């Protein structure tokens with residue numbers, strides 16, 4: 093997967109990568125900017141730091157950043173791997189809130205060339221960066237760019253025939269499709285309620301389909317989640333503020 097090193101990703105994509113996963117942002121962005129602002133607290137210097145120094149740093153630091161992003165996605169892939177069926181000839185995967193979609197690269201290389209991805213997201217970047225859980229999905233931020241995601245996936249070996257994108261701001265939920273796997277990492281159930289897509293997931297999955305979800309602690313009731321998705325849950329990972337469940341459709 094060394095193709096990532098050859099990517100001509102732009103500054104915009106760097107910002108997006110930083111927003112996809114908090115661990116990338118906290119380490120690179122916050123640590124450096126906090127340090128610089130402590131040393132230079134004056135307003136013009138602040139402006140210079142945010143407008144010039146940090147973007148330059150991101151440019152220089154792009155390769156290590158992509159590597160860190162991919163290793164963070166690989167950790168998630170390793171968590172999902174024991175639950176994937178490698179013998180399935182053609183696996184159809186729906187990724188809700190796919191973001192930069194690094195996990196697709198690992199899933200594709202593991203499950204095979206016939207794997208098809210449907211990436212659903214809001215293809216836009218909202219002005220303010222919100223964090224935490226939002227009861228209203230629309231009040232949460234979107235931070236994705238499908239054109240950039242496509243460049244990234246192509247360079248990682250995924251043919252455009254394998255990848256379909258749904259900009260949920262403009263396109264409907266793909267209700268006529270059938271999926272073997274639905275994943276939503278750090279998105280549905282983590283930043284906004286699963287109710288937004290629960291009907292769609294039920295309609296587009298059959299008995300035995302697998303749903304991987306990160307659910308934020310304090311904002312869900314597992315019995316209700318199982319009920320609304322008509323699925324049986326197994327805990328597969330515990331993180332600082334969330335739990336990851338594999339739900340199998342019944």
Ligand SMILES: C[S@@+](CC[C@H](N)C(=O)[O-])C[C@H]1O[C@@H](n2cnc3c(N)ncnc32)[C@H](O)[C@@H]1O
Nearest residue numbers: 112189190191213229233234235236277278279
């Ligand atoms: C923290 S990122 C996670 C991205 C990716 N799943 C990952 O694990 O790296 C959250 C993603 O959810 C997307 N998002 C925000 N609101 C959404 C909505 N209502 N429907 C679908 N996706 C949404 C954002 O644009 C962003 O790409």
